[in-house]
Amino acid sequence: MKLAYWMYAGPAHIGTLRVASSFRNVHAIMHAPLGDDYFNVMRSMLERERDFTPVTASVVDRHVLSRGSRDKVVSNISRKGEEQRPDLIVLTPTCTSSILQEDLQNFVDRASLSSQADVILADVNHYRVNELQASDKTLDQIVRYYVEKARKEGLFKRSLTAIPSANIIGILTLGFHNQHDCRELKRLFRELGILINLIIPEGEFLKNIKNLPRAWFNAVPYREIGLMSATFLEKEYGMPYLSLAPIGISNTADFITQVEKLLNLWARVILGKSFQFALYIENQTKFVSQAAWFSKSIDCQNLAGKEAVVFGDATHAASITKILAGEMGIHVSCSGTYCKHDVERFNEQVQGLCDEVLITENHTKVGDTIARIEPSAIFGTQMERHIGKRIDIPCGVISSPVHIQNFPPGYRPFLGYEGTNQISDLIYNSFNLGMEDHLLDVFGGHDTKGISTKSLSKNEEGIILWVPEAESESRRIPGFVRGKIKRNTEIFAKQNNILEITVDVMYAAKERLNR
Amino acid sequence: MKTAGMSFECETGNYHTFCPISCVAWLYQKIEDSFFLVVGTKTCGYFLQNALGVTIFAEPRYAMAELEEGDISAQLNDQKELEKICLQIKNNRSPSVIVWIGTCTTEIVKMDLEGIAPKVEKQIGIPIVVARANGLDYAFTQGEDTVLAAMVHRCPEYDSLIEEEKSQQSEIHTNSKNKSTSHQLVLFGSLPSNVASELNLELKRQSISVSGWLPSQKYNELPKLGYKVYVCGVNPFLSRTATTLMRRRKCQLIGAPFPIGPDGHMLGLRKFVRFLIKTNGLKERENQLWKNVEDYTRIINGKSIFFMGDNLLEISLARFLIRCGMIVYEIGIPYMDRRYQAAELLLLQSTCKEMNSPLPRIVEKPDNYGQVQRIQELKPHLAITGMAHANPLEARDIDTKWSVEFTFAQIHGFSNVRAILELVTRPLRRSKGNLNLVFPSLSKQTKI
Ligand code: SF4
Numbered sequence: 001m002k003l004a005y006w007m008y009a010g011p012a013h014i015g016t017l018r019v020a021s022s023f024r025n026v027h028a029i030m031h032a033p034l035g036d037d038y039f040n041v042m043r044s045m046l047e048r049e050r051d052f053t054p055v056t057a058s059v060v061d062r063h064v065l066s067r068g069s070r071d072k073v074v075s076n077i078s079r080k081g082e083e084q085r086p087d088l089i090v091l092t093p094t095c096t097s098s099i100l101q102e103d104l105q106n107f108v109d110r111a112s113l114s115s116q117a118d119v120i121l122a123d124v125n126h127y128r129v130n131e132l133q134a135s136d137k138t139l140d141q142i143v144r145y146y147v148e149k150a151r152k153e154g155l156f157k158r159s160l161t162a163i164p165s166a167n168i169i170g171i172l173t174l175g176f177h178n179q180h181d182c183r184e185l186k187r188l189f190r191e192l193g194i195l196i197n198l199i200i201p202e203g204e205f206l207k208n209i210k211n212l213p214r215a216w217f218n219a220v221p222y223r224e225i226g227l228m229s230a231t232f233l234e235k236e237y238g239m240p241y242l243s244l245a246p247i248g249i250s251n252t253a254d255f256i257t258q259v260e261k262l263l264n265l266w267a268r269v270i271l272g273k274s275f276q277f278a279l280y281i282e283n284q285t286k287f288v289s290q291a292a293w294f295s296k297s298i299d300c301q302n303l304a305g306k307e308a309v310v311f312g313d314a315t316h317a318a319s320i321t322k323i324l325a326g327e328m329g330i331h332v333s334c335s336g337t338y339c340k341h342d343v344e345r346f347n348e349q350v351q352g353l354c355d356e357v358l359i360t361e362n363h364t365k366v367g368d369t370i371a372r373i374e375p376s377a378i379f380g381t382q383m384e385r386h387i388g389k390r391i392d393i394p395c396g397v398i399s400s401p402v403h404i405q406n407f408p409p410g411y412r413p414f415l416g417y418e419g420t421n422q423i424s425d426l427i428y429n430s431f432n433l434g435m436e437d438h439l440l441d442v443f444g445g446h447d448t449k450g451i452s453t454k455s456l457s458k459n460e461e462g463i464i465l466w467v468p469e470a471e472s473e474s475r476r477i478p479g480f481v482r483g484k485i486k487r488n489t490e491i492f493a494k495q496n497n498i499l500e501i502t503v504d505v506m507y508a509a510k511e512r513l514n515r
Numbered sequence: 516m517k518t519a520g521m522s523f524e525c526e527t528g529n530y531h532t533f534c535p536i537s538c539v540a541w542l543y544q545k546i547e548d549s550f551f552l553v554v555g556t557k558t559c560g561y562f563l564q565n566a567l568g569v570t571i572f573a574e575p576r577y578a579m580a581e582l583e584e585g586d587i588s589a590q591l592n593d594q595k596e597l598e599k600i601c602l603q604i605k606n607n608r609s610p611s612v613i614v615w616i617g618t619c620t621t622e623i624v625k626m627d628l629e630g631i632a633p634k635v636e637k638q639i640g641i642p643i644v645v646a647r648a649n650g651l652d653y654a655f656t657q658g659e660d661t662v663l664a665a666m667v668h669r670c671p672e673y674d675s676l677i678e679e680e681k682s683q684q685s686e687i688h689t690n691s692k693n694k695s696t697s698h699q700l701v702l703f704g705s706l707p708s709n710v711a712s713e714l715n716l717e718l719k720r721q722s723i724s725v726s727g728w729l730p731s732q733k734y735n736e737l738p739k740l741g742y743k744v745y746v747c748g749v750n751p752f753l754s755r756t757a758t759t760l761m762r763r764r765k766c767q768l769i770g771a772p773f774p775i776g777p778d779g780h781m782l783g784l785r786k787f788v789r790f791l792i793k794t795n796g797l798k799e800r801e802n803q804l805w806k807n808v809e810d811y812t813r814i815i816n817g818k819s820i821f822f823m824g825d826n827l828l829e830i831s832l833a834r835f836l837i838r839c840g841m842i843v844y845e846i847g848i849p850y851m852d853r854r855y856q857a858a859e860l861l862l863l864q865s866t867c868k869e870m871n872s873p874l875p876r877i878v879e880k881p882d883n884y885g886q887v888q889r890i891q892e893l894k895p896h897l898a899i900t901g902m903a904h905a906n907p908l909e910a911r912d913i914d915t916k917w918s919v920e921f922t923f924a925q926i927h928g929f930s931n932v933r934a935i936l937e938l939v940t941r942p943l944r945r946s947k948g949n950l951n952l953v954f955p956s957l958s959k960q961t962k963i
Pocket residue numbers: 033034035036095096534535536555556558559560562617618619620648649650651
């Protein structure tokens with residue numbers, strides 16, 4: 001047992017659900033108690049999803065505990081199959097099913113006999129893997145299943161596309177700025193003359209999975225999700241892949257250079273020519289992205305040597321560290337991640353770019369580190385943003401866990417050249433605001449302080465008195481509305497020529513004025 | 516049963532609601548010196564951290580005792596582990612009570628929380644209350660019910676003989692005519708303290724004094740309970756607490772409609788009055804209140820509404836809205852205790868008659884999929900629903916109000932009548948402009 005207040009990565013089933021509900025026409029059935037379908041709320045609220053989230057629960061209750069859930073699961077699967085005609089139903093185990101130790105695979109086998117849809121059991125163990133690992137695993141499982149199926153049916157397509165093409169693997173629902181990143185990546189590929197073969201799982205139909213090997217290579221922008229599928233495809237079908245996030249100018253340049261290399265493996269054979277992207281990189285870096293110029297400009301000079309702390313998932317934390325230290329001359333005092341399963345690679349990437357590396361899933365450790373270092377700005381998750389608030393240090397959010405603010409309707413990619421512009425803004429604004437606040441403090445602070453709690457207590461018509469009971473009563477009103485309610489009460493008292501505010505007057509006023 | 520003529524249906528129970536452990540969110544704020552420890556898995560923790568939004572950043576007085584593989588396979592000793600964690604809590608926060616919330620996992624692995632608690636309590640010297648508020652047995656607000664039912668056992672004893680003697684003596688001393696002291700009335704249900712004091716005041720106007728609340732602001736101020744103590748619930752989901760109060764502490768339950776809306780509140784007050792003492796000026800007050808909210812009732816009068824059901828407030832809210840002139844198509848509700856809610860159901864029935872409105876369908880353990888089909892057929896003006904369905908329904912041109920807000924907003928008593936109507940009318944007042952005429956539906960799906 002451990003005492004925990006907060007976690008950076010969610011439980012395994014969330015990862016499975018994110019993958020399943022990202023594909024088109026896939027339905028997930030959770031084997032879970034009532035109340036565990038909170039995923040639907042998150043997707044509907046955070047992603048502002050217009051459509052019903054294709055996730056239901058096969059509810060585990062007392063009845064199920066005593067009788068076993070086989071019949072219920074099987075009938076729920078066939079019912080969903082009939083109601084919504086999905087192509088695939090993914091039975092998703094939760095912490096509860098992990099300990100019930102029922103033979104879910106057996107239920108799936110039975111259900112698939114009668115169901116029109118394909119049925120699989122997500123192979124994830126609640127106690128062994130977290131959300132990110134589970135999504136990687138589930139994606140891999142689904143890819144394997146359909147590749148295998150197509151091969152058996154003789155439908156498998158292995159011929160490369162005539163025009164160079166790529167698969168993008170690992171874009172999914174509830175991912176940090178995933179939708180925008182995906183658009184930016186598509187644009188980047190288009191400009192390089194590369195066709196997008198498939199993007200999985202987001203928005204893709206399962207029947208197209210058989211076409212995966214037609215791409216010239218796979219791109220896995222986030223290491224956390226998609227690496228397993230990419231290695232599978234490499235091992236089985238010799239598809240090369242590239243698992244590098246094009247975040248920041250140098251990473252993006254690296255990315256494009258590697259793409260060039262991968263393309264040229266085939267280009268000489270198939271197209272009789274080779275690709276050269278050096279000029280493109282230079283042009284983009286100099287003129288499309290503002291980031292390179294920005295880091296030379298006077299603004300950025302002011303940032304030189306300022307201290308920052310970075311924390312997030314491995315991909316984002318490493319990339320942002322690289323940008324801060326390598327591209328903007330900011331002193332990264334500490335860089336860290338909660339992706340414990342990917343430590344080696346993280347260490348390798350941030351080596352030489354920061355004073356210390358922090359690997360932990362415990363937010364109080366992160367908080368303590370930040371408090372000790374007292375950087376000028378933090379780049380972290382929503383949790384670090386709140387840590388920053390408490391100790392008055394500005395924070396730019398660069399990684400999951402996500403929050404509704406991380407789903408802006410406007411275009412905010414982190415990847416590619418437009419991404420570099422967005423990141424420059426984010427970094428600059430964080431530091432700049434910090435400076436501004438600091439200056440204000442030095443020169444006497446905001447003179448608006450206290451206005452919100454000012455009351456009408458004293459005025460020409462006389463003094464309105466709060467009797468002690470009423471005063472203490474008013475203290476029970478939640479802070480953020482207290483000022484307003486007190487003011488309203490006094491207005492009410494004035495209108496009715498009441499000079500003394502008692503508890504009765506307070507409630508009378510509330511009845512009359514509350515709206 | 517006097518509620519004959521009402522039809523109750525029961526569906527598959529495949530509906531969306533919050534896990535009952537969410538009750539820690541409001542209970543830790545209500546009981547100021549408490550600490551809530553949820554003994555469960557990452558699943559429970561993830562739910563809490565996301566559902567409670569920003570409160571999680573405010574150093575809340577709740578936490579998870581997160582079970583790991585070793586706890587499940589019983590390699591670790593539960594008592595020792597819990598003791599370690601509770602000591603940590605004691606050192607960091609020194610609460611007056613620690614409430615252990617049992618979850619699905621502790622149920623399934625049969626962790627004997629009730630058995631362990633007294634031992635740990637002795638070791639660390641802080642009372643430990645155990646409530647099993649899990650998703651196997653309960654829905655959302657019922658979590659509070661399990662916690663309060665567990666707290667009933669911790670309330671001090673009210674000994675009528677001693678107390679009466681005392682009060683007689685003080686009456687002699689002060690020569691007070693105040694009859695109210697001869698009745699002990701304890702209200703149960705967690706309300707924000709300003710709402711609670713308003714209800715106290717309202718009753719005081721009727722010369723009824725409330726001798727205590729369960730839960731109290733502080734754990735050490737739990738009310739005295741015993742034979743001759745009248746108890747009354749302020750929320751519709753407290754049936755276990757009610758039963759425990761009657762059976763285990765021999766209290767007398769006053770069955771009344773819940774103080775939601777002027778009608779419910781009024782009848783509740785009358786009920787007390789009949790039990791306890793005489794009344795004055797209630798009818799006028801009720802009328803005045805209806806007048807005060809006419810601007811709102813005019814908006815919803817004649818409009819239809821559909822409750823998908825997830826928090827057990829549904830019957831009371833529907834009853835109030837029918838009285839406001841709405842037509843209720845369906846009342847979905849997770850669980851229906853017809854005995855505890857009897858007075859409320861009767862009032863619903865008589866309200867329908869009075870307003871000449873058809874009796875709504877009451878659907879226990881609803882099936883959300885079927886309900887969405889019905890909503891699309893019936894096209895109600897408003898659907899009260901959880902967040903999982905709100906955006907998709909809006910995209911299909913059905914106005915919705917997110918149901919959980921009713922649990923967190925202040926809706927009890929006379930002065931909050933406007934607040935309920937404020938919530939209900941918000942989606943209807945919102946002007947959707949011309950866009951909505953051109954694009955009534957913004958969904959991609961053709962089927963559900
Ligand atoms: S339903 Fe059970 S497992 Fe899920 S959050 Fe609630 S108590 Fe935890």
